[in-house]
Amino acid sequence: MVTQILAPLKLVSFEKIDTTIYATAEGACNATAAEIAALIKHKQRNGQIAVLGLATGSTPKKVYEALIRMHQHDGLSFKNVVTFNLDEYYSLQPDAIQSYRHFMEENLFNHIDIEKENCFVPHGGIPQEMVKMHCQDYEKRIEEFGGIDFQLLGIGRNGHIGFNEPGSHVSSATRLITLDHLTRFDAAYEFGSLTNVPRKAITMGVGTILKAKRIVLLAWGERKANIIQQAVEGPVTEFVPASYLQGHHNVEFILDESAANALTRKKTPWLTDDVLWNNGMIKKAVTHLALTLNKPILKLTNDDYNQNGLSDLLALYGQAYDINIEVFNQLQRTITGWPGGKPNADDTFRPERATPEKKRVLIFSPHPDDDIISMGGTFQRLVDQGHEVHVAYQTSGNIAVADDEAFRFIDFIKDYNQQFGISNAAADKMYAEALAFLKIKKNGEKDIEALRLVKGIIRRGEAKNTCRFVGISDCNAHFLNLPFYETGLVEKNPIGDADVNIITNLIEQIQPHQIYAAGDLADPHGTHKVCLDGIFEAMKRLKAESLKLKAESSELKAESWLSDCWLWLYKGAWAEWDIDLIEMAVPMSPDQVLKKRNGIFKHQSQKDGVVFQGTDSREFWQRAEDRNSATAALYNKLGLAEYAAMEAFVRWRY
Ligand code: F6R
Numbered sequence: 001m002v003t004q005i006l007a008p009l010k011l012v013s014f015e016k017i018d019t020t021i022y023a024t025a026e027g028a029c030n031a032t033a034a035e036i037a038a039l040i041k042h043k044q045r046n047g048q049i050a051v052l053g054l055a056t057g058s059t060p061k062k063v064y065e066a067l068i069r070m071h072q073h074d075g076l077s078f079k080n081v082v083t084f085n086l087d088e089y090y091s092l093q094p095d096a097i098q099s100y101r102h103f104m105e106e107n108l109f110n111h112i113d114i115e116k117e118n119c120f121v122p123h124g125g126i127p128q129e130m131v132k133m134h135c136q137d138y139e140k141r142i143e144e145f146g147g148i149d150f151q152l153l154g155i156g157r158n159g160h161i162g163f164n165e166p167g168s169h170v171s172s173a174t175r176l177i178t179l180d181h182l183t184r185f186d187a188a189y190e191f192g193s194l195t196n197v198p199r200k201a202i203t204m205g206v207g208t209i210l211k212a213k214r215i216v217l218l219a220w221g222e223r224k225a226n227i228i229q230q231a232v233e234g235p236v237t238e239f240v241p242a243s244y245l246q247g248h249h250n251v252e253f254i255l256d257e258s259a260a261n262a263l264t265r266k267k268t269p270w271l272t273d274d275v276l277w278n279n280g281m282i283k284k285a286v287t288h289l290a291l292t293l294n295k296p297i298l299k300l301t302n303d304d305y306n307q308n309g310l311s312d313l314l315a316l317y318g319q320a321y322d323i324n325i326e327v328f329n330q331l332q333r334t335i336t337g338w339p340g341g342k343p344n345a346d347d348t349f350r351p352e353r354a355t356p357e358k359k360r361v362l363i364f365s366p367h368p369d370d371d372i373i374s375m376g377g378t379f380q381r382l383v384d385q386g387h388e389v390h391v392a393y394q395t396s397g398n399i400a401v402a403d404d405e406a407f408r409f410i411d412f413i414k415d416y417n418q419q420f421g422i423s424n425a426a427a428d429k430m431y432a433e434a435l436a437f438l439k440i441k442k443n444g445e446k447d448i449e450a451l452r453l454v455k456g457i458i459r460r461g462e463a464k465n466t467c468r469f470v471g472i473s474d475c476n477a478h479f480l481n482l483p484f485y486e487t488g489l490v491e492k493n494p495i496g497d498a499d500v501n502i503i504t505n506l507i508e509q510i511q512p513h514q515i516y517a518a519g520d521l522a523d524p525h526g527t528h529k530v531c532l533d534g535i536f537e538a539m540k541r542l543k544a545e546s547l548k549l550k551a552e553s554s555e556l557k558a559e560s561w562l563s564d565c566w567l568w569l570y571k572g573a574w575a576e577w578d579i580d581l582i583e584m585a586v587p588m589s590p591d592q593v594l595k596k597r598n599g600i601f602k603h604q605s606q607k608d609g610v611v612f613q614g615t616d617s618r619e620f621w622q623r624a625e626d627r628n629s630a631t632a633a634l635y636n637k638l639g640l641a642e643y644a645a646m647e648a649f650v651r652w653r654y
Pocket residue numbers: 054055056057058059060086087153154155156157160161162163
């Protein structure tokens with residue numbers, strides 16, 4: 001008799017909320033918009049109104065864009081729709097640029113055929129003594145319309161839904177609340193600075209939200225991954241208000257890959273399902289096991305594998321030692337002090353090719369300081385090791401310069417001219433205009449063009465200073481000033497042809513052997529992602545062009561440099577690659593760490609309380625040092641040599 005041995009079927013779920021993961025936020029938004037549209041149409045057919053609960057913030061924007069498209073191109077009508085927004089800052093008048101009423105008008109209401117009197121947003125400008133009554137009316141009105149049919153939610157990094165901050169009660173109703181520090185921090189870029197962010201808000205309660213017939217919570221990006229894991233897999237607790245949603249009968253979390261990253265099915269998929277044990281999965285499992293047990297890889301035992309859900313993997317190899325040594329060697333081979341390749345060395349197991357010995361290198365830096373912050377040590381090594389290094393600064397970075405800093409420079413020009421008896425009518429005019437504008441500038445208001453230019457020049461000067469410090473000449477610093485960035489506002493345009501053409505032309509002109517780019521998708525303003533999209537699109541076009549050339553004329557010249565061009569991705573200031581993904585780790589000595597710090601200091605406008613601090617109160621040099629030493633410590637924890645710091649890269653195969 002033949003006994004068939006089947007691998008154990010696991011399919012365990014740690015998730016207490018129905019969760020759908022999409023490849024991209026865009027796909028997820030289209031699906032969400034389609035569900036909303038179907039609801040509206042269903043209600044229309046039955047002569048009923050559809051009551052929508054809406055959210056603001058960066059998360060739902062693309063849902064609104066999709067709904068607007070459906071209205072404009074597919075005839076979706078909103079005549080039978082009533083909306084209730086979750087929240088509003090207090091006290092902000094409805095017409096303030098940062099008010100959620102204004103947000104909704106700009107991002108949805110003004111572009112669809114909804115009756116304006118059917119759009120309800122809590123009023124942030126009413127006197128305090130009327131707030132209680134206003135909140136009760138808000139609740140009553142929702143009930144009069146028969147309750148919310150579909151509630152759209154985002155999630156704060158502290159787990160808030162609406163503005164129900166940690167500590168909110170499960171049955172709380174619409175009310176005035178005090179905003180959490182983290183929430184205010186996250187909103188700082190919309191208001192120009194933390195001090196301008198209101199301290200209070202009116203929000204629907206958790207109880208109000210839970211009464212909705214259907215709830216969909218959206219989350220994108222790695223910054224949301226941890227809180228999503230807690231809300232979906234953790235206990236129901238007032239410390240994570242989104243976890244209350246576990247008690248709702250019809251709720252779904254819709255995530256992109258990055259926001260889902262900390263869920264058990266993504267982080268340790270071998271615990272929830274049968275997995276394909278390819279190289280990447282083995283590396284992920286072994287590094288995770290070692291770090292969880294706090295043991296170097298070479299000390300992991302058969303029991304460690306068996307007792308931690310990795311018996312399948314152990315069965316594949318037979319002995320823990322064989323798995324350990326394989327993964328240890330792989331990690332060891334990612335470490336190199338020769339990011340441009342080691343001349344005359346056997347490069348079979350090295351991250352980079354040994355030839356050509358001297359490479360042309362093109363570093364793309366989304367903002368004028370990302371090169372030095374994120375890969376300053378590697379930048380320095382590439383220059384010291386004799387490669388031809390170019391840096392392309394993709395955006396001017398002008399919105400991150402404080403007004404008084406810009407004014408200091410304008411004032412300098414005026415005093416300089418006066419001192420040396422230079423008459424410069426244009427400079428005098430600019431001084432007068434800037435002075436007049438700054439006196440009346442409102443919070444978050446777009447700068448006049450002259451001021452934006454000055455801010456851009458300040459950042460360009462700082463980048464040039466860093467380049468000289470590292471040792472490359474001015475002509476190898478390329479300032480692309482990509483047009484998508486030049487809105488003067490936090491909100492940028494999407495990447496366009498003009499941007500891609502600029503990037504393509506530069507790559508073609510330099511014909512690099514190596515390109516370094518920011519592969520960071522967690523930039524609070526999304527600029528890094530747009531910059532990366534531009535590079536990907538440029539590479540795609542160059543590849544298509546070279547294939548066409550090859551087919552037409554068997555002309556191999558263009559093809560040869562492109563097929564020999566490797567693209568390395570570094571992370572921006574906000575995160576680091578997972579250890580199992582790193583393909584090149586460049587170590588730094590304590591002296592090199594110090595040198596990098598001094599290189600970052602050249603960006604004076606970005607020191608000491610910068611305009612867009614983001615969600616991290618450390619200065620950029622501190623973030624860089626913490627991150628680089630943490631990467632080195634991780635390698636060391638896994639049993640590899642102990643370095644002071646390390647910069648990490650992943651190779652993108654295009
Ligand atoms: C917005 C709201 C908040 C946001 C949350 C996420 O009306 O109530 O709960 O949904 O703060 O904000 P973003 O989407 O900007 O990350």
